[in-house]
Amino acid sequence: MNKKGLLFATLMSLVALLHADLKCGTSKINFEPRIIGGHVVPNHAYPWMAFLVNTFNTTEGITRRNYCGATLIDKQWLLTAVHCLDRFTDNRTFLHGVALLGTNDVSKLGRNPKSISINYGPKDVFIHNDSTRIHNYIINDVAMIKLPEPLKLDEIKNYVKPICLQEPGVKINAKNCYVAGWGRVYAEEGGLGQKILLSTRVPFVKLPECKKTFPYVTEKEVCAGSSTHSACAGDSGGPLQCTNKKDGSWTMVGIASQGRDCKLTTYTRILYYLEWINNIRKNNP
Ligand SMILES: *[C@@H]1O[C@H](CO)[C@@H](O)[C@H](O)[C@H]1NC(C)=O
Ligand SMILES: *[C@@H]1O[C@H](CO)[C@@H](O)[C@H](O)[C@H]1NC(C)=O
Numbered sequence: 001m002n003k004k005g006l007l008f009a010t011l012m013s014l015v016a017l018l019h020a021d022l023k024c025g026t027s028k029i030n031f032e033p034r035i036i037g038g039h040v041v042p043n044h045a046y047p048w049m050a051f052l053v054n055t056f057n058t059t060e061g062i063t064r065r066n067y068c069g070a071t072l073i074d075k076q077w078l079l080t081a082v083h084c085l086d087r088f089t090d091n092r093t094f095l096h097g098v099a100l101l102g103t104n105d106v107s108k109l110g111r112n113p114k115s116i117s118i119n120y121g122p123k124d125v126f127i128h129n130d131s132t133r134i135h136n137y138i139i140n141d142v143a144m145i146k147l148p149e150p151l152k153l154d155e156i157k158n159y160v161k162p163i164c165l166q167e168p169g170v171k172i173n174a175k176n177c178y179v180a181g182w183g184r185v186y187a188e189e190g191g192l193g194q195k196i197l198l199s200t201r202v203p204f205v206k207l208p209e210c211k212k213t214f215p216y217v218t219e220k221e222v223c224a225g226s227s228t229h230s231a232c233a234g235d236s237g238g239p240l241q242c243t244n245k246k247d248g249s250w251t252m253v254g255i256a257s258q259g260r261d262c263k264l265t266t267y268t269r270i271l272y273y274l275e276w277i278n279n280i281r282k283n284n285p
């Protein structure tokens, strides 16, 4: 190999290194998620997590009562649930929202030095146009938020990074799936949820079993949770994430949609909506 070749090879490996650093679904924080109950997620361990605070115009006036999770899927898009942006409650229209990225602590709502807060409005929100409620069960509970400016991911890669979306053929480790969010810890807790990001490992529940709780659930959703491990109020819109069997990167399998008593949760199935997601991105560059 001549020097030029060597330089080229060095450059290529540098590019590969940089690339690995920016790869979706990886984080610099090595932590062994605990299995029993919810656990605190170390700061930046899930760098794709976003906290949403949405403001609505309601019959009682302007309220800011809806907290949700969302997931960064590339430099400009967040994935969340439709019902976080609420098109199902009468007399309530979405006015504007703030997404907080880069921190597991939302107590200071963006006054945290490293966190990034991004404002968005109705024109930045893309709601699945067939989302609706059938017998109180929400279908097509998927929405996207386009950040007004693309993030400079290379500058913030240590604390903000997209997750990988599950794609056909990608094998996930079904025994290593976690939900994460700032929601309540138990159903009766009341209030808006936690200030620090929590996560818990959840088992998948097969459709026939899930139908006993959610009669209208279909293959467009996945069900996960147990009496001790589940998403809860306030976790909506956040990811159900599993490690990929090939390289261990975190892969988003579902969007937290609906829960029952913080025991069992339905998640909008990413694989089913991948085309919808990609079309929204393609048609709104
Ligand atoms: C809120 O809704 C009321 C009633 O429809 C309307 O008069 C008012 O202009 C709205 N406020 C905002 C900020 O959109
Ligand atoms: C919505 O607003 C209309 C008119 O202001 C009112 O008649 C109706 O009861 C409201 N619906 C709900 C669910 O609050």
Ligand SMILES: *[C@@H]1O[C@H](CO)[C@@H](O)[C@H](O)[C@H]1NC(C)=O
Pocket: 129, 130
């Ligand atoms: C809703 O989605 C359908 C199917 O993708 C599409 O044909 C239609 O144009 C969409 N409607 C709107 C209002 O975006």
